[in-house]
Amino acid sequence: MTENFEVRAQDAGGRVGELAVPRAGVTVETPTLMPVVNPNIVTVDPSRFPEFGAEMLITNSYIINSDPDLRERALDQGLHDLLGFDGAIMTDSGSFQLAEYGEIDTTTEEILEFQHEVGSDIGTPVDIPTPPDVSRSRAEEELAETMERLELAETIDVGDMLVNAPVQGSTHLDLRERAAEHAYETSLDVFPIGAVVPLLNEYRYGDMANVVAAAKRGLGQDAPVHLFGAGHPMMFALAAALGCDLFDSAAYALYARDGRYLTVHGTEQLDDLQHFPCGCPICAAHTPRELRRLGDDERERLLAEHNLHVSFTELRRVKQAIHQGRLLELVAERAHAHPRTLDGYRGFLDHADQYERTDSVSKSTFLYTGPESARRPEVVRHRERLDRFDLPGNVLLAESGTDDEFDETWRVRPPFGPYPRELSTAYPFTAELPDVMDDAGYEAAAKGVARLVALNPETEFTLAHRGWPQSALEYVPPRVERVNIEAGHSSESRTEGVQ
Numbered sequence: 001m002t003e004n005f006e007v008r009a010q011d012a013g014g015r016v017g018e019l020a021v022p023r024a025g026v027t028v029e030t031p032t033l034m035p036v037v038n039p040n041i042v043t044v045d046p047s048r049f050p051e052f053g054a055e056m057l058i059t060n061s062y063i064i065n066s067d068p069d070l071r072e073r074a075l076d077q078g079l080h081d082l083l084g085f086d087g088a089i090m091t092d093s094g095s096f097q098l099a100e101y102g103e104i105d106t107t108t109e110e111i112l113e114f115q116h117e118v119g120s121d122i123g124t125p126v127d128i129p130t131p132p133d134v135s136r137s138r139a140e141e142e143l144a145e146t147m148e149r150l151e152l153a154e155t156i157d158v159g160d161m162l163v164n165a166p167v168q169g170s171t172h173l174d175l176r177e178r179a180a181e182h183a184y185e186t187s188l189d190v191f192p193i194g195a196v197v198p199l200l201n202e203y204r205y206g207d208m209a210n211v212v213a214a215a216k217r218g219l220g221q222d223a224p225v226h227l228f229g230a231g232h233p234m235m236f237a238l239a240a241a242l243g244c245d246l247f248d249s250a251a252y253a254l255y256a257r258d259g260r261y262l263t264v265h266g267t268e269q270l271d272d273l274q275h276f277p278c279g280c281p282i283c284a285a286h287t288p289r290e291l292r293r294l295g296d297d298e299r300e301r302l303l304a305e306h307n308l309h310v311s312f313t314e315l316r317r318v319k320q321a322i323h324q325g326r327l328l329e330l331v332a333e334r335a336h337a338h339p340r341t342l343d344g345y346r347g348f349l350d351h352a353d354q355y356e357r358t359d360s361v362s363k364s365t366f367l368y369t370g371p372e373s374a375r376r377p378e379v380v381r382h383r384e385r386l387d388r389f390d391l392p393g394n395v396l397l398a399e400s401g402t403d404d405e406f407d408e409t410w411r412v413r414p415p416f417g418p419y420p421r422e423l424s425t426a427y428p429f430t431a432e433l434p435d436v437m438d439d440a441g442y443e444a445a446a447k448g449v450a451r452l453v454a455l456n457p458e459t460e461f462t463l464a465h466r467g468w469p470q471s472a473l474e475y476v477p478p479r480v481e482r483v484n485i486e487a488g489h490s491s492e493s494r495t496e497g498v499q
Contacts, residue, residue: 002189002220002222002223002224004019004020004021004022004162004189004224005017005018005019005020005030005222005223005224005245006018006020006222007221007222009322009323010322010358010359010360011241011321011322011325011326011327011328011359011360011363012241012327012328012331012348012355012358012359012377013216013240013241013242013243013348013355013358013359014031014237014240014241014242014243014318014321014322014327015030015031015240015243015245015322015358016029016030016031016319016322016323017029017030017031017224017245018030019190019224019245019246021056021088021121021122021162022160022162023119023120023121023159023160023161023162024087024088024089024121026055026087026088028055028056028087028088029055029319030224030245030246031236031240031244031245031246031247031315031318031319032054032055032056032245032246032247032315033053033054033231033236033247033248033249033311033312033315034054034056034057034058034090034246034247034248034249035049035054035057035058035248035249035250035252035253035308036057036058036059036231036248036249036250036253037057037058037059037083037085038059038060038063038250039059039063039064039067039070039082039083040063040067040070041253043252043253043256043257043300043301043304044252044253044301044304044305044308045084046083046084046085047084047085047086049085049087049308050086050087052305052308052309052311052312053312053315053316054087054308054312055087055088056087056088056089056090056246057083057085057087057088057089057090058089058090058091058092058248059079059083059089059090059091059092060091060092060094061091061092061093061094061111061114061115061118061120061123061124062092062093062094062104062106062111063094064079064118065106065111065114066105070082074118075117075118078118078119079091079118079119079120080119082118088121088122089119089120089121089122090120090121090122090123090124090164090248091115091118091120091122091123091124092124093106093108093111093112093115093123093124093125093126093127094106094111094126104126106126107126108125108126108149108152108153108156109152109156111123111124111125111126112124112125112153112156112158112163113156113158115158115161116158116159116161120161121161121162122161122162122163122164122189122190123158123161123162123163123164124163124164124166124192125149125150125152125153125163125164125165125166126149127146127149127150127166127168127194128142128143128145128146128149128168129166129168129194129195130142130143130168130169130170130195131170131195131198132170132171132195132198132199132204132207133170133171134170136172136175138170139168139169139170139172139175140175142168143168143169143175143178143179146166146168146179147179147182150165150166150182150183150186150188151186153165153186153188154186154187154188162189162190163188163189163190164188164189164190164191164192164226165183165184165186165188165189165190165191165192166183166191166192166193166194166228167179167180167183167191167192167193167194167215167218167219168194168195169211169214170195171199171207171210171211173210173211173214174214176193176211176214176215176218177214177215177217177218178218179215179218180214180215180216180217180218180219181218181219182218183218183219184218184219184220184223189224190224190226190246191215191219191223191224191225191226192225192226192227192228192246193211193212193215193225193226193227193228193244194228195228196208196211196212196227196228196229196230197228197229199211200229200230200232200235203338203340204340204343205235205238205340205341205343205344205347206340206343206344206346206347207347208239208344208347209238209242209344209347209348209350209351210347210350210351212225212227212239212242212243212244213242213347213348213350213351213354213355216242216243216354217354221358224245224246225243225244225245225246226244226245226246226247226248227239227244227246227247228248229248230244230247230248230249231247231248231249231250231251231252231311232249232251232262232267233262233263233264233310233311233313233314233315234263234264234265234266234334234337234338234341235334235341235344236311236314236315236318237314237317237318237321237327237330237331237333237334238331238334238335238341238344238345238348240318240322240327241327241328241331241348241355242348242355243355243358247315249311251307252304252307252308252311253300253304253307255267255303255304255307256300256301256303256304256307257300259271259299259303260303261273261276261303261306261307262306262307262310262311263277263278263310264310264314264334264337265334265337265338266337266338270288270291270292270299270303271292273288274288274289275287275288276288276306278306278309278310280305280306280309280310280313281305281309282302282303282305282306282309283306286302291303317330318330324363324364325360325362325363325364326363326364328376328377329367329369331345331348332345332367332369332370332372332373333369335372336369336370342372345372346372349372349375349376352375352376352377352379352380353377353380353384355377356377356378356380356381356384359377359378359381361381361427362426362427363427365427365430365431365432366378366427366428366430366431366432367431367432368415368431368432368433368434368437368441370438371438371439371440371441372440373415373441374414374415374438374440374441374443374444375440375444378416378427378428379415379416379428379444382416382417382419382428382448383416383417383447383448383451386418386448386451386452386455387455389420389452389455389456390456391408391452391456391459392407392408392459393407393458393459393460394406394407394408394459394460395407395408395409395410395456395459395460395461395462396408396409396410396461396462396464397409397410397411397412397418397449397452397461397462397463397464397480398410398411398412398463398464398485399411399412399413399464399465399466399485401464402421406462409421411423411424411429412445412448412449412463412464412465413429413431413433413445414433414437414441414442414444414445415440415441415442415444415445416428416429416431416444416445416448417444417445417446417447417448417449417451417452418445418448418449418452439469439471439472442468442469442471442472443469443471443472443475445468445472446468446472446473446474446475446476447475449461449463449475449476449477449480450475450476450477453476453477453479453480454477460481461479461480461481462480462481462482462483463476463480463481463482463483464483464485465482465483465484465485465486466484466485466486467484467486468484
C-alpha cells in the first residue's frame with residue numbers, strides 16, 4: 001500500500017494522478033516526464049525545465065559519486081543547488097552502468113545513503129537490470145538478488161526520501177508479475193519497470209506492452225509506475241494506457257546532439273527538413289535552414305528545447321485525453337503512424353480484459369477507427385456483462401426495427417453485438433462507426449451473439465443482419481435463425497417489421 005500517490009482521473013489503464021514528494025515539498029501531476037541530466041554535459045540548463053512543463057528531473061548518483069569534484073560539490077551544495085533545479089529530483093543508482101559494463105563499485109546501502117546525503121528526493125537501490133530474452137535460470141537468479149536488495153533498502157534510514165522498488169524479470173512475464181508483487185509488498189514507494197530500454201531501442205513495443213501488463217498485474221492500483229528509459233513522445237499515449245505514470249528521457253539531448261528532431265510520429269533528421277511541422281517557440285522562430293547555419297552548441301540547444309516542447313505537449317495531450325475519456329482514440333491515432341506502435345497497441349489489446357477493470361464505464365463517444373477497435377476494453381466489458389440478463393422465450397436480434405411476433409427485440413450492432421434497446425443512447429452503444437464496417441467488427445458482434453445464446457439455452461433467437469461476412473456468421477451458433485435483410489431475404493412474417 002502506497003501513501004504518496006492519488007489517482008484523479010482514469011481511462012483504460014491511464015490515469016492522471018498526484019505524486020507527493022515530501023522531501024522536495026512538492027506534489028507532481030502525472031503522467032510526467034523527467035528529463036535526464038548528466039551533470040558533466042548540460043544541454044539545457046535545468047533551471048529552465050519548468051518553462052517546458054518539467055516538475056521533476058532524474059540524474060545519476062553513481063556518476064556524481066564516482067567523480068571526486070562532483071561528489072564534493074554535491075555533498076557541499078546539495079543536488080538542487082548543484083543542478084539549479086527547484087523541483088523534485090530522482091536519482092538512479094548506477095544500475096544502468098551495471099547493465100552496460102557488468103560491474104560497479106558501490107552497494108545498495110552505500111548508494112542510498114549517498115543519495116540521501118546529497119538531497120535526492122527519490123532514491124534508487126542497486127537492482128540487477130536483466131536484459132530481454134535471457135534464459136529463465138539467469139532471470140530467476142538475478143531477480144532473487146534484486147528482491148534481496150529491495151528488502152535491504154527497506155532497512156536503510158533515508159528519512160523522508162522516497163525509494164524506488166524496480167521491477168525486473170526480463171521478458172519472462174510470470175517473473176515480472178512475481179517481481180511486482182514482491183516490490184509492492186515492501187514499504188518502498190515508486191515502482192520502476194526496469195530493463196525495457198533494449199525493447200524500446202529495438203521498437204519492440206508489443207513485447208514492452210506484455211512486460212508492463214505483467215508488472216501491472218502484480219502491483220496495486222495505488223502504485224505509481226515509472227517506465228525506465230521511455231522518453232520518445234510517439235509512445236507516451238500507449239505507455240500511459242498501459243498504466244505508466246512516470247517517464248524519463250535523455251533523448252531530448254542525445255537526439256539533438258545527433259541533429260535529430262522529435263515528433264509524435266517518429267524522429268526526423270534536421271538535414272532532411274525544409275519546414276518544421278510544429279508550432280513550439282523554437283519552430284515558430286526559426287526555419288530548418290536557419291538552424292542548420294548555427295554553430296554546433298546553439299543548434300544542439302535549440303533542437304533539445306524543441307524536443308522538450310514536443311514531449312511535454314504530448315504529455316498534456318495525453319492527460320487531457322484521459323480526462324475526456326478519449327485516451328484509446330489517441331493511442332489508435334498514434335499507433336497507426338508506425339507499424340511498431342501498432343504492434344504495441346495490439347499488445348495492449350491482448351490484455352483488454354485486464355484493463356477493462358479500471359476503464360471508465362461512461363465517457364466520450366467511442367470512435368471505431370479500425371479492426372483494433374473491435375478488441376477494446378469496452379467491447380470486452382459488454383460481452384462479459386451479458387450474463388446479467390435473463391431473456392424470454394423468443395428474441396429477435398436486429399440492427400434496427402422491431403417485430404411484435406417476438407417476445408423481445410434487442411439491438412445488435414458491430415462491434416458490440418446484442419444489447420437491450422433501452423441502452424441505445426448509453427455509452428458505448430452511441431459509437432461512431434464507419435459506413436463500411438470491417439470483418440473484425442462483425443466478428444466481434446457475432447461473438448457477442450454466441451455468448452448471449454450460450455447464456456440462454458432455452459431461448460429461441462433470430463438474427464436479422466445486414467450482409468454480415470461469412471467469417472462473422474461462422475461464430476453464430478447453428479440454432480440461431482439467420483435473416484439477411486440486406487439481401488432481401490425474409491423469414492416468413494416474423495421479420496416484416498425489421499428495416
